[in-house]
Amino acid sequence: MKLIGFTNEHGVRWIATLDGDKARPLAAADEFYADPRRHLAATPETILDVQTLTLAPAVPVTSRIFCVGINYRSHAGESKDLAGLDEPANPMVFGRWQQSLIVDGASAPVPPYEDGLDWEVEMAVVIADTAGHISAADALEHVLGYATFNDLSARRKQLETPQFTLGKNADRSGPIGPVITADEAGDPGSGEGWRLTTHVNGELMQEGRTKDLIHSVGRIISYISDTVTLLPGDVIATGTPGGIGMGRKPPVLLHPGDEVVVEVDRLGKVRTPIVAHPAAPIGT
Numbered sequence: 001m002k003l004i005g006f007t008n009e010h011g012v013r014w015i016a017t018l019d020g021d022k023a024r025p026l027a028a029a030d031e032f033y034a035d036p037r038r039h040l041a042a043t044p045e046t047i048l049d050v051q052t053l054t055l056a057p058a059v060p061v062t063s064r065i066f067c068v069g070i071n072y073r074s075h076a077g078e079s080k081d082l083a084g085l086d087e088p089a090n091p092m093v094f095g096r097w098q099q100s101l102i103v104d105g106a107s108a109p110v111p112p113y114e115d116g117l118d119w120e121v122e123m124a125v126v127i128a129d130t131a132g133h134i135s136a137a138d139a140l141e142h143v144l145g146y147a148t149f150n151d152l153s154a155r156r157k158q159l160e161t162p163q164f165t166l167g168k169n170a171d172r173s174g175p176i177g178p179v180i181t182a183d184e185a186g187d188p189g190s191g192e193g194w195r196l197t198t199h200v201n202g203e204l205m206q207e208g209r210t211k212d213l214i215h216s217v218g219r220i221i222s223y224i225s226d227t228v229t230l231l232p233g234d235v236i237a238t239g240t241p242g243g244i245g246m247g248r249k250p251p252v253l254l255h256p257g258d259e260v261v262v263e264v265d266r267l268g269k270v271r272t273p274i275v276a277h278p279a280a281p282i283g284t
Helices: 030-034 036-039 073-083 136-143 156-158 217-225
Strands: 002-007 013-019 024-029 055-058 065-069 094-095 108-110 121-127 141-150 176-183 195-200 205-207 236-237 260-262 268-276
Touching: 002 024, 013 030, 024 030, 024 036, 030 036, 065 073, 094 217, 108 217, 121 195, 121 217, 136 141, 136 217, 141 236, 141 260, 141 268, 176 268
Parallel strands: 065 236, 108 268
Antiparallel strands: 002 013, 002 055, 002 176, 013 024, 065 094, 121 141, 121 236, 141 176, 195 205, 195 260, 260 268
C-alpha cells in the first residue's frame, strides 16, 4: 500500500492511499496517526485525482525527524576526511524539523553564504505506533513503512562547528517521498538489501545498498527508543552511502538550475530542482 499526504482547502493535512493517478483519502493526518493500522484496514469510498491535490509530506506536522550520521562504511572515510569523525560505535543521531520537509518535485533553495547544497540519498523509516524501550528484534513490528529521503546539507554551516543542526535544517532541504510504502516493501536488511542512488543532472553520483548499513533499522530504533519514546509518524533517516559531493576531489555541490534525483529500490524516486534563495545576504 502506498500513502501520500495532501493539504485540503482548509489547510489541513490528510493521508490518502495512492493507486495510479487516484487517491483515496483515509483521514486527517493527526487522526490517521492516532491509529494508523485501523485506517489502513478501511476501504474509503472517496476518490480524488492526484493532479488536483496540493501534495504534502505524508507525516503529521508534529513528526520528529531523527537522522543517523555515518551509517554506511563507504561514507565513513569521507566523514573522517571532512569532519574528523570516526566510524561510530553507536548510532550517531541528530534532529531535523518537520518544517524542512518537502515533496517530490518541490524546489530547494541554496541558503545565502553557502557555496551550494550537498546530496545524501537515504532510506527513511516511518514509525507506526508508540515505541519505548524496544528491542532490536521487535523493532520492525513498529514500522509503518519506508520512504526515499534526500538529506540535503548546507556543508559550510554543518562543518563550522561540531553541531549539525543548522547545516541539516536549511529551508526546504528535506525532500521525502514520493510515497510511504506501507506493508509491502519487506525488510531492507535481508539479502542484498535495497539499492540507493543519486543522479545530478542525469549523472550517477552516489550508489549503495542497505545491506551495508553499519547499524540496522532494528538497532537504530532500539537505540533511540531506549531514551526517547518514538511516536506515530516519527521519521528516521538511516544514513547515506559514500559519494557525497563534498567527498569528491574537487568537491561538487548543487547550484541553482541543477536537478537532483534520489531513488531507493521499492520506494521510488524523489526529484528536487535547486533554486536561488530569495533572501539577499544580510548587510547587502
